[in-house]
Amino acid sequence: MTLYLLRRLFLLAFVFLGLSLLAFSLAYLFPGDVLQNFTGLTTMSTEHAAELQAEYRLDSGYLQQYIAYLQRIFNGNWGLSFSSNQPVLHEIQLLLPATLELAAYALLMSFFIGIPLGILAAIKPEGIISRIISALAVAGFSIPVFWWALLLIMLFSLGLGWLPTAGRVGVLYEIPHVTGFMLLDILLSNSQHQSEALIDALRHLLLPTLVLATFPTTVMIRFTRDSMLDVWEQSYIKTARAKGLNRAQVLYRHGLRNALLPVIRQIGLQFSTLITLAMITEVIFSWPGLGRWLIDSIYQRNYPAIQAGLLVISTLVISVNMLTEILHTLFNPLARKR
Structure with a gap:
């Protein structure tokens, strides 16, 4: 090791x-x-x-x-931004937590929705529930992110008026910048309207998180389903069922643990996809994150910002992928042996 x-x-x-x-x-x-x-x-x-x-x-x-x-x-001398004449590293430190917050919640949503649906689709692969889940996964995989975002804005924001269309929190709430993560900063603040600000921040977070989590959720569903079906055909599963264990016991004790091992590696791969899709999502929802800042820098031909943004985003993606590879090897004895 x-x-x-x-x-x-x-x-x-x-x-x-x-x-x-x-x-x-x-x-x-x-x-x-x-x-x-x-x-x-x-x-x-x-x-x-x-x-x-x-x-x-x-x-x-x-x-x-x-x-x-x-x-x-x-x-820490990364140069100055052409547009704001501020240090590029300072701007990245202010904007990176917003992107990480959005990507982290989207990844958690895809994890907690995609894996159970993938397992449910693998229990009876020829059943009606499995077919519905697979059809939804294919549809979610095929929908363009920008079109899906605009559709949800038209429905929940402009049509029903339930959710806001842009920003991280309403202008009525002044949240001091401590960590850069909005929900955590609200919890750390001593404002008398803390609960109202937290609810408002969650309402701002819901739509962009849902849009960003759609693609990795569909990938999680399909990957978990295929992994479960592959594990379900292994000899030790057939032996466990022959010993008298029911389907639920075999699924929990033997199938689920082995089927989820390849999913750990998918988390790192989907995180890189999330960072890429976050650029489009941040522009549509006016989310003040690193992706929107980088796209604005490209339009403005802000070369020091483009250079630094490429370095930060690539380093982040490579580090997360490497970390998930190491975790997969730690949990998988066969991978350690290879």
Whole structure:
């Protein structure tokens, strides 16, 4: 197991090296001055430009420039945003919790809805319930995210007026920024309207979470169903049923534990999908997260923000995928043996 972890950590370091090289090369691939793409400064004096060129080692070779770039990344000097003239790292720290909050709740929703429905569909694969669940999974898998979001807004927001259309919380509630996670900040606040603000934040969170969780839920349903059907044909399941255990006992004691092992790996894969789909969802619902900020930066040609956003999102996705791979190996003896 130790050798496996060392191999994974080496692979993780190698991937991060390639990612940092890509982010570094973007400053040369983007149009405009390289120094401006690195620093985010659009106007600077001749003396200041000379100092920055020496600091960024632009008068040296690419290797020295790359080493200086890594030093700036670790020191937190990620440049300034073209649009706001604020440090890019500061903006990311403010916006990243909103994206993580939305993605985490969507992943939990897909986990707690998709796995039970997948198990239910696998109990009687030729039954009417299984066919209905499979049909809903195919429909949810095929629906475009933006169309599904607009449809839910028209129904629950514009038609029925039950849920808000945008934002994280109503303008009537002033929640101090502590962690960046809205629900947690509301619970940590000492406002006399804490319960009302919490309900309002949950109402704002419901629609974007439902939209974002639709695609991974359908994947969880289909993957859990196939995994259960595969485990159900194994010899130890047939032996357990031959010993007199009923269907529920076999399902809980033997089938469910082994069928859910491959699902752990799917959590990491679906998290990367959630981060990608969150960009579209945040734009539609005006959710102040990292995805919306990155898309706005692309429209504004905010090159330092694009460079930093790519680095952060890719690092987040790679780290979560690697963590789920390690957890899958810890829980699966056969994977450890391989």
